[in-house]
Amino acid sequence: MRRLPPLAALRAFEAAARHLSFKRAAEELLVTPTAVSHQIRLLEETLGLRLFERRTRQVAMTDAAQRLYPVLRDGFDAFARTLDGLSAEARPRAVTLTATRAFTARRLVPRMASLQQRRPDIVLRLLAADEPVDLAAGTADLAIRYGSGLYPGLRSQPLGTDRMAPVAHPSLGLTAPEQLAGHRLVHFEWRVAHPDKPSWPRWFAAAGLLEPSAGALHCSDESHAIQAVAAGHGVGLLSLTLVAEELANGTLVQPFGPAIEGMGFHLLRRPGPESEPVAAVRDWVLAEFGQAADPAATQVSPPAASSG
Structure with missing residues (x-):
């Protein structure tokens, strides 16, 4: 001794x-x-x-x-x-994943259990923010963003392109585009600047119809617009990605087309090596929400003074 x-x-x-x-x-x-x-x-x-x-x-x-x-x-x-x-x-290993408020609430939160089953040792922290989060500063490890896919200084991997179409509560009984004139159209503010962003004027042009001049409901948030449509307050031009579960279970319906192409969902991460827990969450996001990992689909945008 x-x-x-x-x-x-x-x-x-x-x-x-x-x-x-x-x-x-x-x-x-x-x-x-x-x-x-x-x-x-x-x-x-x-x-x-x-x-x-x-x-x-x-x-x-x-x-x-x-x-x-x-x-x-x-x-x-x-x-x-x-x-x-x-x-x-x-200690459980924590990974912070940021996404828009609507994507976080409607897609990430319902799927968290699958990550917990696969990796109970990882604590997933969700950071919901419509404004871009600076990954370079370490505020988050990964980000899912909706936009063009050009994010300076970050690795960007596409998860898929969104499509927008008229969506309504089944109680409205819509069967044809011409019936929209008798219903309130639900709008929401776009937080992503894009010259060809999906909108009701763009949809009516694609459908070959004139847009009604009255009966609109304006929401400041996309999630609020979805809730308004689910409550039967009108017809929304909504992301088919964000309302996929409601369309599948029949609580919402897409009564007719056309569906117009929106922007893309992209998985972002910092260049360079990543920890094993971050890589595991990245693989989970790709498996749950996008296409299989493909080096050819991953690009690193040139660095810039600020990143989103």
């Missing part, structure tokens, strides 16, 4: 030697200066050596203390690193 002085005495000496102060050592160890002094006297008695020269308002290490201090300092540092590593291994 190793014959070592008490650990409390060694800790008190290491802290006092590092600070060259019994008072600051006591503050760090959450004890009184008297307790620190007592532990150091105990260590000196155990070793049969004097470790500090006590002076007015300060202490100085003896030659013996200067030999002992770096050994204890390095040993305690090694203890801390090893214990931190063990604690990190025991």
Whole structure:
């Protein structure tokens, strides 16, 4: 067995030697200066050596203390690193994924259970934001964005192109485009700048019809527009991706076409190596929401001063 002085005495000496102060050592160890002094006297008695020269308002290490201090300092540092590593291994590994509010609420949240089943050791943090989140700053690890696919300085992988079509509650009984004149049209504000963004005027042009001049309901948020349509308050030109489950279970219907092409959903990540948990979440996103990983489909946009 190793014959070592008490650990409390060694800790008190290491802290006092590092600070060259019994008072600051006591503050760090959450004890009184008297307790620190007592532990150091105990260590000196155990070793049969004097470790500090006590002076007015300060202490100085003896030659013996200067030999002992770096050994204890390095040993305690090694203890801390090893214990931190063990604690990190025991903690669930967190990955932050950001997406628009509508995509987060309608697509990510309902699918989270599948990731938990595949990787119970990963904690997925969802950051819903319609404004682009700066991945380069480390605010999030991955992002799903709706837009053109050009995101400077980031890796961008397409998940698929969206399609927009008239969607309504089945109780409205719509069967033909001409019936839209008798119903309120639901609009929402687009937060993505695009010259050819999907809109009711664009849809009516594709359908070869004149847009009704009255009976509109304007929402500031896409999710609110979907809720308004689900409540039967009107007909929305909605993302078929975001209302896929409602269309599948019949709570909403797409009574007629045409469906017009929207923009694309893209999975973004920082260039360079990524941790294993981030890679696992990336693979889950591709499996759940997009196409299979294909190096040819991944591009790195040129760097810029800011990223989204």
